[in-house]
Amino acid sequence: MNPEAVAQLRAGNPRVVARAISAVERGGAEAREIIAAIFRHTGRAHIIGVTGAPGTGKSTLVNEFAKHYRQRGQRVGIVAVDPTSPFSGGAILGDRLRMQDLSGDSGVFIRSMATRGAFGGLAAATSDAVKVLDAAGFEIVLVETVGAGQNEVEIAANAHTTIVVEAPGMGDDIQAIKAGIMEIADVLIVNKADHDEVSATIAALEMNLNLKPKAENDWRPPVLKTIATTGEGVADAVAWIGKHRAYLEANNLMQARERARFRAELEMVVQREMMARLLRGVNGTKIERLVEQIAARKMDVYQAAETLIG
Amino acid sequence: MNPEAVAQLRAGNPRVVARAISAVERGGAEAREIIAAIFRHTGRAHIIGVTGAPGTGKSTLVNEFAKHYRQRGQRVGIVAVDPTSPFSGGAILGDRLRMQDLSGDSGVFIRSMATRGAFGGLAAATSDAVKVLDAAGFEIVLVETVGAGQNEVEIAANAHTTIVVEAPGMGDDIQAIKAGIMEIADVLIVNKADHDEVSATIAALEMNLNLKPKAENDWRPPVLKTIATTGEGVADAVAWIGKHRAYLEANNLMQARERARFRAELEMVVQREMMARLLRGVNGTKIERLVEQIAARKMDVYQAAETLIG
Numbered sequence: 001m002n003p004e005a006v007a008q009l010r011a012g013n014p015r016v017v018a019r020a021i022s023a024v025e026r027g028g029a030e031a032r033e034i035i036a037a038i039f040r041h042t043g044r045a046h047i048i049g050v051t052g053a054p055g056t057g058k059s060t061l062v063n064e065f066a067k068h069y070r071q072r073g074q075r076v077g078i079v080a081v082d083p084t085s086p087f088s089g090g091a092i093l094g095d096r097l098r099m100q101d102l103s104g105d106s107g108v109f110i111r112s113m114a115t116r117g118a119f120g121g122l123a124a125a126t127s128d129a130v131k132v133l134d135a136a137g138f139e140i141v142l143v144e145t146v147g148a149g150q151n152e153v154e155i156a157a158n159a160h161t162t163i164v165v166e167a168p169g170m171g172d173d174i175q176a177i178k179a180g181i182m183e184i185a186d187v188l189i190v191n192k193a194d195h196d197e198v199s200a201t202i203a204a205l206e207m208n209l210n211l212k213p214k215a216e217n218d219w220r221p222p223v224l225k226t227i228a229t230t231g232e233g234v235a236d237a238v239a240w241i242g243k244h245r246a247y248l249e250a251n252n253l254m255q256a257r258e259r260a261r262f263r264a265e266l267e268m269v270v271q272r273e274m275m276a277r278l279l280r281g282v283n284g285t286k287i288e289r290l291v292e293q294i295a296a297r298k299m300d301v302y303q304a305a306e307t308l309i310g
Numbered sequence: 311m312n313p314e315a316v317a318q319l320r321a322g323n324p325r326v327v328a329r330a331i332s333a334v335e336r337g338g339a340e341a342r343e344i345i346a347a348i349f350r351h352t353g354r355a356h357i358i359g360v361t362g363a364p365g366t367g368k369s370t371l372v373n374e375f376a377k378h379y380r381q382r383g384q385r386v387g388i389v390a391v392d393p394t395s396p397f398s399g400g401a402i403l404g405d406r407l408r409m410q411d412l413s414g415d416s417g418v419f420i421r422s423m424a425t426r427g428a429f430g431g432l433a434a435a436t437s438d439a440v441k442v443l444d445a446a447g448f449e450i451v452l453v454e455t456v457g458a459g460q461n462e463v464e465i466a467a468n469a470h471t472t473i474v475v476e477a478p479g480m481g482d483d484i485q486a487i488k489a490g491i492m493e494i495a496d497v498l499i500v501n502k503a504d505h506d507e508v509s510a511t512i513a514a515l516e517m518n519l520n521l522k523p524k525a526e527n528d529w530r531p532p533v534l535k536t537i538a539t540t541g542e543g544v545a546d547a548v549a550w551i552g553k554h555r556a557y558l559e560a561n562n563l564m565q566a567r568e569r570a571r572f573r574a575e576l577e578m579v580v581q582r583e584m585m586a587r588l589l590r591g592v593n594g595t596k597i598e599r600l601v602e603q604i605a606a607r608k609m610d611v612y613q614a615a616e617t618l619i620g
Binding site for chain 1: 364
C-alpha cells in the first residue's frame, strides 16, 4: 500500500477503506502489506464486541447503537461476522436491509465478513478489518458475531467492551447461560423487552452473575433491557458502554485488553502460518495416502500426524 | 492400555468405557495410547451428529432417539458437547437430568464433554470419545453439539448422518438459515412442533433447500416435525435416519464420509501438535516481549509471527 493510499485511508475515503477490507478478507501477501502499512495508525478506536444467539435482534441493536453514536458526531464502523452459507444469501440480504437505514452517511461504514474455510480465516479477517477501520479514523468499531460458537464468541470477546445480547421468550432456556458465554460479558442486554418472560430472563441472568465470585474492584456487568425496534433503552445501553470504557481507563485496563487481543491474534497467525508451510511442503497425495491408511485401520490419526510432522 | 482392558472395553464394561473417555478428554500420552489400542476395533457404529441453537430442545430429542434405538435392542452412546462455563454448572445439571431418564440401562452410555482451552481440544476429545464408544460396541453414537458456532457445527458435521434441529416461535428468524448450517443437514427437524409458527418455519426451510442446486442422485434432506417432550414424530425421524444410512450405503458414501472425517481430524491433530512443539521450544518471555512490541506498534502481528516461526 503506497503512502498516498495510506493517507486516503486515514482520511476515511470510503472506496479506499472498502478495497482495503476486501483485501484483508482475501488474506495473503496483499493483506499483510496493508496491515504493515496501517498498523502504526491504529489504537484510537473503542472496539465493542456484540454477540448472542440468532433471533435475539442484535443486528437491529447494533444499528441503533450506530445511530446513537452518529448523533454524537462520532464515526462508526460495523463489522458483522456472519458465516452464512453461500446459497442462503443471508449476509447479503442483511447488508442491504441495514444499508437502507444508515446509507448515505459517510460517517458509517458497514461490512459483513463471510469468509469460511481455512482455520482462523474468519477471525484473522475480522481483526484485520477492525484495524483498517481504526486506522481510517472510525472512533467506534462494533464487531457483531452471530451464534454461540467458540470461534464466534472469541471474536466478540477480543474487544475493549463485550456485549452479550439475550432475548426473552424461549421458555426456561437462557441462551447466554446455556452457551456459557456470560463470563465474557461486560454488558448484558435483554433485547425484545416488550415480550413476555422478560423479568424471568433478567432474574436468571442476575442470579447467574451472583454465582460468580468477584473481587472488590471488579466490573459488575449490568443487565439492561432494550427494545431495538423502537430504540427504547438504547441510550442507557450506550451510556453503560461509556461507563465500561471509563472503568477500563481508570484501571489501566484498555492496554491489558489490547494485549490480550494481540496475544490471541499472534497465536492464531502462528498456527495458520505453520499449517500453511507444512501443507506447502507436503504433496496432497501423501495426505490422501495417510487417510487411506487410517481408513484401513493400519494407523490411527495420531500416528499419521506423527508421520506427517516428523 | 493392556489387552485385558481392551477386551473389557470391547465387551462394553461401563467402568472401563468411562475411564477411557475420561482419559481421552484429558488428552496427552495416555489418550494416544488408548486410541492406538482400540482404533482397529472401530468402524461399526453409525455416527449421528445433532446440532442446533440453544432452546431448540435437541437434548430431549436426542434422549428420545436413544429410547427408540433401545426398544429395537441397539446399544446407544451419547456424546454431548457442551462448552458451558465452569461457573454456570449447566453441563452437570443437564447430565443428571438426562441420567434419571435413561439410567440403569447398561445399553446406554451418556457423556458430556466440557473441555475448553487449547485449540481443537474439544473436537479431538469428542472424536476420540466417539471412537471409544464405537470400539465398545455401541451401534448408534449420537454426537450432540450446542450452538451455531463454526467449531461446534463442524463437530456435528463430522458424522455419517447430520441432523439440524430448529424450533419455531422466534419470529422471522430461522436459526439454521441465519447461522448458515443448513448445508450440513442430512435431516432437518422442526422440534416443538406444537408451538405456533411451525408451518412458517417449515416453509422457510423448504424454500431455502429449494435454492440449492441438486444433482439427480443427491440426497434431499427431509424437513420433519417432532414434539420431543411427547415423543411425537420421533419414530418417523428415526426412520429417516435409517433411510439416510441406506442411501449412503447404496452409493458407497459411508467410506467417503469416514475419510472426510479422518482428513479433518488429521489436519486438526497436526495443527495442535505443531503449536505444542513451537510453544515448548519458545519461552513465555519471548512471546510477552513480542506482544509488547506489537502494543507499541513497533511490529504488527504478522511480523511478530514471522519472528517466532522463522
